[in-house]
Amino acid sequence: MDRRDTIKSLLLGSVAVGLTVQGCISKEDNTTEVLPKDNTPFYGRTPEERERDKRLHEETFFNEHELETIAVLCDIILPKNENFGSATDAKVPDFIEFIVKDMPYHQTPLRGGIMWLDNFCNKNYGKEFKKCSQKEQLEVCDLIAYPKKTKKEHKQGEKFFTKMRDLTLTGYYTSKMGIEDLGYKGNTPNVWDGVPDDVLKAHGFEYEKEWLSKFIDQSKRGEIAKWDADGNLIS
Amino acid sequence: MQIKESPKTFDVIIVGSGAGGGMATKVLSEAGLNIAVVEAGPYFDPANEEQKNQLKWPYESPRRGAGTTRPFGEFDAAYGGWDIKGEPYTRKNGTKFEWFRSRMLGGRTNHWGRISLRFGPLDFKRRSHDGLGDDWPISYEDVKPYYDKVDKLIGVFGSKEGIENEPDGFFLPAPKPRLHELYYKRGAEKLGIPVIPSRLSILTKKINEDRGVCFYCRQCSRSCSIYADFSSGSCLIFPAQKSGGQITLYTDAMVREVLTNDNGKATGVVYINKKDRKEYQLRAKVVVLAASACSTARILLNSKSKTHKDGLGNSSGLVGKYLHDSTGADRVGFVPGLMNRKMYNEDGVGGMHLYSPWWGNDKKLDFPRGYHIEVWGGLGMPAYGFGFNVNGLNEYIGGEIGGYGNALRDDVKRFYGSIVGMAGRGECIAREDNYCEIDPDVVDEWGIPVLRFNYTWSQHEKLQARHMVNTFDEIIDAMGGKVISGEKPGEDKNYGLLKPGEIIHEVGTTRMGNNPKKSVTNKYMQLHDVDNVFIVDGGPFVSQADKNPTWTILALSWRTSDYIVDQLKKQNI
CATH class of the missing domain: 3.30.410 (Cholesterol Oxidase; domain 2)
Known part of the structure; x- marks a missing residue:
């Protein structure tokens, strides 16, 4: 398709998204949460960026034990509920494996944090964190999950847990499942016509009458703009 | 001679394809002139599926939109950033300046905030009002007709106030x-x-x-991707090509210098083709520089010759001076x-x-x-970073900070x-002692001497x-x-106060004025020293107002392009 055809089809596309909006983007398109293992062009990257991603996907950072520990922690931080799956259901450990290769400054705090946690559990329970009972695991988490309450000797564990919580939540809420859970409604063609009335009322606002004339009448968005000599819109 | 010469002579060479270069391309090509556009980055079209990022979801990227590879997040359109591999810049006297460059067709217009403000009557004459800096040699009335034309051509929403x-x-x-x-x-x-x-x-x-x-x-x-916002490629260059303009696009082509003849007049440019790393020469009757305020200053300062010993257009010594960014x-x-x-x-x-x-x-x-x-x-829309410090805001309303479990889902929704x-x-006051100059010691990977910045607030x-x-x-x-x-x-x-350069509104390096000793270009943004070289980026700004510069760059580039057409017709250049 040459550029001109592209423009033509885009214009058709933009007519299609006019007022009825739909169609242009299907929610059930071929995107998937499985991380691309090769340089599939999921989105617009330069050749250098694509090459870098390919290389990162080919590398492995965490070992099996570390990944298993990360998975246990992810699901303590975000277990499933009645409507949505857990962090591991949303493949958060895969995301964490990628992000530490993308941002190497996460590597030592996470790898070392896992060792800190295993060391702590070995001392107190005689086994690694992942092998502890759920009750024991939660006892440990209670010591390091609340920044304002942490004892001095557990501060390093707290830093690790905070990083794990941050990455787990960010991984989850940027996944397809997490976005649905959040209820984010955007990233789709639509015609914005202001805050819904009930929301305006609930917050004690209205669009002031003297202001309304400044705003777009969305029924005329498709009409070509024309002005008089003084810059007043007449179409 | 090693340099490969093109046999053809263009009417105009335009260096850079951002707001200023795009507008010059449109106006000059529609006047029937034969144009070469030379851009230091690759071809870019936001409608191209391989380059498009619009409507992508965070989970389509393994890093969820984080800014590892692009400073404003990986879905941002800018190819470039504060640091570009192989193309460094330096600073002196312990001062700071951050320089954002986009290497791509359309330049920084592909990702900017689209804030399109006219400078007002006062903005052109601030010195007369507060005694600081300098007045422009033109007034709002000179630019108004062009602002009007830009509004109608490109489209800007707003309200009459x-x-x-x-x-x-x-x-x-x-x-x-x-x-x-x-x-x-x-x-x-x-x-x-x-x-x-x-x-x-x-x-x-x-x-x-x-x-x-x-x-x-x-x-x-x-x-x-449907060209509903202003980017130079989609709104100026593509339409100019479509309407049959004689436009030859050179992408991945980094201009090193403007060439001049024995009379001191410009004859063309030398560029490095980034693909084969060879030097090429293009010839033209007129050279229009639109590489961005600092890149244009760099090209001028690197264009030394017998007649222009301190760099092209630099008899005043002011090329690179009066650099200023928004506060x-x-x-x-x-x-x-x-x-x-x-x-x-x-x-x-x-x-x-x-x-x-x-x-x-x-x-x-x-x-x-x-x-x-x-x-x-x-x-x-969530992206990498969403959910960090998930309930830290409890600090302000009482409630637990940290924790784990499904209560975190409620926290996320409560604070979203x-x-x-x-x-x-x-607006920053432009000063002569804020400047960029050529670093005597450093070249980039194309062998071109780089800029060194000196800037204080x-x-x-x-x-x-x-x-x-x-x-x-x-x-x-x-x-x-x-x-x-x-x-x-x-x-x-x-x-x-943020660091200078961080707002990415840097202007002033080739400022305009009526006095050739105190300015680099005249009020038509034509070099005082060389009548067939024009500058249509932010360089000629005398002061930058508290307005984003793009709309004024577009209006002034159109005005200068009309002037070029007129001067060519009259055979003055």
Whole structure:
């Protein structure tokens, strides 16, 4: 398709998204949460960026034990509920494996944090964190999950847990499942016509009458703009 | 000779394809001239599926949109950033300057905020008002017809307000404000700060058959695939090609210098083809530089010859001097009234729907000039970083911080959309001792001597930033919110003033004027020293107002292009 055809089809596309909006983007398109293992062009990257991603996907950072520990922690931080799956259901450990290769400054705090946690559990329970009972695991988490309450000797564990919580939540809420859970409604063609009335009322606002004339009448968005000599819109 | 020469002589060579270069390409090609456009980066079209990022979801990327590879997030359209591999710049005297470059067709217009403000009558004549800096050799009346034409050609939404130094234009209707913007309006107006619909070059209404109408995805920074926002490629260069203009595009072509003959007149340029790393020469009757204020200064300073010993157009010694960027300071507030939001699609356009123009021209203040306020917030799409410090805001309303388990899901929803940010963008006084020059020791990977920056803020800018921070904190308070940016930054932190360059409005390096000893170009942005070289980027700005420079770059580039056509017709150049 040459550029001109592209423009033509885009214009058709933009007519299609006019007022009825739909169609242009299907929610059930071929995107998937499985991380691309090769340089599939999921989105617009330069050749250098694509090459870098390919290389990162080919590398492995965490070992099996570390990944298993990360998975246990992810699901303590975000277990499933009645409507949505857990962090591991949303493949958060895969995301964490990628992000530490993308941002190497996460590597030592996470790898070392896992060792800190295993060391702590070995001392107190005689086994690694992942092998502890759920009750024991939660006892440990209670010591390091609340920044304002942490004892001095557990501060390093707290830093690790905070990083794990941050990455787990960010991984989850940027996944397809997490976005649905959040209820984010955007990233789709639509015609914005202001805050819904009930929301305006609930917050004690209205669009002031003297202001309304400044705003777009969305029924005329498709009409070509024309002005008089003084810059007043007449179409 | 090693340099490969093109046998053809163009009418005009345009260096750079951003706002200024794009406009010159359109106007000059439509006048029937034969144009070469030389761009240092690759071809880019936001409609191209392989380059497109619009409407992508965070999970389509393994790093979820993080900024590892691109400073404003990987879905941002800019190819480049503060640091470009193989193309360094340096600083001197321990000063700071950050330089953002986009290497791509359309340059930085592909990702910018689309804030499209006219300079007002006062902005061209500030020295006459406060005795600082210099007046422009032209006035608002000289530029107004071109602002009008730019409005109609490219499209900008806004509202007629009749504020003297914020001239109205030919506006498309504005989109209604979002909820947090209504909170902002209520808060700011309590303090007597005006709030009006923003003025962004995004099509809320159709302007022609070639461009789509905004479908409200808030992603202008990714460059619009239906061309509903202004980018130089999609709105100027492609249409110029489509209407049959004689345009030859050279991409991945980095211009090193302008060539001159024994009489000192420009004859063409030398560029490096980044693909084969060889030098090439192009010839033309006229050279138009639009590489960006600093890159153009660099090319001029690197264009030394028998007649132009200190660089082209530099008999005044002022090329690179009077470099100035907008001032900037930011604050963030948490507004409990915006907790527990009802969900709806609140994306809107790519940027704020409301803003505050400067309100203090007649006030007695401890700093000169002013700033405008940009506001952000709302129910935005999650990306890397979303959910960090998930319930830290409990600090302000009581409640547990940290923890784990499904309670975190409730925290996320409770606080989602309750943060409102404000950014001030103001005017810095241009000074001769803020400059870029050629670093005598360093070249980039193309063998081209690089720029070295020297830039300091004066007390004027610092006190302005202090006013911004104080004002934003008061607005946040008036919105019923709490400032969450921490203590007010003190003198040791320049009162919160961002580093020079960080606002990416750098201008002034080839400033215009009537006196060739005190300026680089005349009022038509033609070099005083060489009549067939013109500059149509932000370089010729005498002062930058508290307005984003793009709309003025476009208007002035059009004005200069008309002048070039006229001068060629009269055989004056």
